[in-house]
Amino acid sequence: MYAPRLRQIAFALSLFGSTLAIAAPNSLGAFGWASANGGTTGGHGADKAHTYTVTTRAQLIKALMPDAVINADGSFTSAAGPDATKKIIYIKGKINLSQNLAGQELKYEHYKDPAFDFNAYVEAYKPAVWNANPANWDAAKNRPKLPTGPLEEARQRSADKQAAVVKIPVGSNTSIIGDGSADTxxxxxxxxSVTNVSNVVIRNITFEDAFDYFPEWDPTDSFSLTTPATPGCQATYVDASTGPQKCPGGRWNSEYDTISVLNAKNVWIDHCSFNDGPREDWRYPSVFSAPHIGYDYLVQHHDGLVDVNGTSDYVTLSYNKFQNHDKTNLLGNSNTVSDANGWGHLTITVANNWYENAGQRLPRVRFGKVHVYNNYFYGTAGYLGQYAPADTSAQPSNRFLYGIGIGNFAKIYAENNVYEVKAANGVTVDDSVMFFNWYGANATINGVVEKTYFYDTGTILNGKARSITAAAQAKAVTQGKPALEDTRTIWSPSSNYVYAPLTSDKVKNHVQTKAGAGRL
Structure with missing residues (x-):
């Protein structure tokens, strides 16, 4: 059974300090934004009938959806959907989500549609073929069209078959807790998938290798006719050396986060570890020719580790270890201003996490009121995007690109974060490794001029006090972007919850000692 309330409060006091108990007496340890809106308790108070110990995928599915019918191929159906009854699910051992009913691991050949062939897909949609065909040019958007045709349709059917097996929905009022060490x-x-639900706690579990066997080639992603200037790049096809096939851009995009939070309220993800396992994306090099080679053109098989999107609110990511991955935490997945995309939502705390050899999005924020504090970032610098040279063989396998991504209309409050980023292979480490200005122009929305906000204090880079705010402002000038506004003028975390951040000099040791699965 779940520990009694007094023991939980004692645990919260010992782990986070007495201030936390004052801040969130009903949250059973959840702090930051997850302590707001009545707190996040998960399945606390579940009766014996709804307290489970699971060791297999089938048991996990049945605990989450008691009426689920698991088919022989591993897909499943549930008339009622994820159960909202208070429940506590203890995970014991290793659970492979890519399995059929018999427990056999499912791989590429099991999901592949008979009409799909990866090599044929590459040949059909590679820039030298697809972009070069005038019929595939979108004149209105001044870029190539998205792939169409039998091979893309077969890829999508293959992807749908995999998704029907590996995406497991989590219901409201649920705690999923690892019973054992990080290794076990x-x-x-x-x-x-934590989608359209509320009050979910996930703790003490290592999540590994949400591998997409059927990533999509998107020729429109990051496509540019002008940046950087590339010989032969132009909208009109002339010959093999001149035309849109010579323009940079296009990306492989994959589907799965290890945990996806979408339109969810009160979610606490704490003391978990996340990584790509043995199939890290750097092991899948570009399948195209110049200029579509290098890190930007790896065949990406992993999406985020934990992404929080849509109308999600009151979410805390705390004491997690994010390791050996590229696009780590995306908070808000669209620049289009709408309620559905997170406008007016995405209240999130990112605290006491350890980012080790994580490339970018640590986190990347659009719209949200996001508090980023007491995190420790470690990695080896690499090239970002179009600035990468053609030959990236000497670059680190999991290169560090930037820390906090300042996206459209973000409202970020960052304090006492510590970066240790090593220089290697000619990459200069300067203040730019701490952030990236993804935001654009101010905009008038509902008659109000909306802006992007950022504030940081107590930031340390390689042992020296630095200011992300100053560096981001200076970069904005060179980019022709509007100045960032000071987040403190519109909100501060202390107006929403009580917290006591560690001083910067204590962050590294504290996070390395406590963050990750197996350290409760």
């Missing part, structure tokens, strides 16, 4: 408690090869 693992959920691999799939995704927990």
């Amino acid at each position: 408690v693992r959920i691999i090869n799939g995704q927990l």
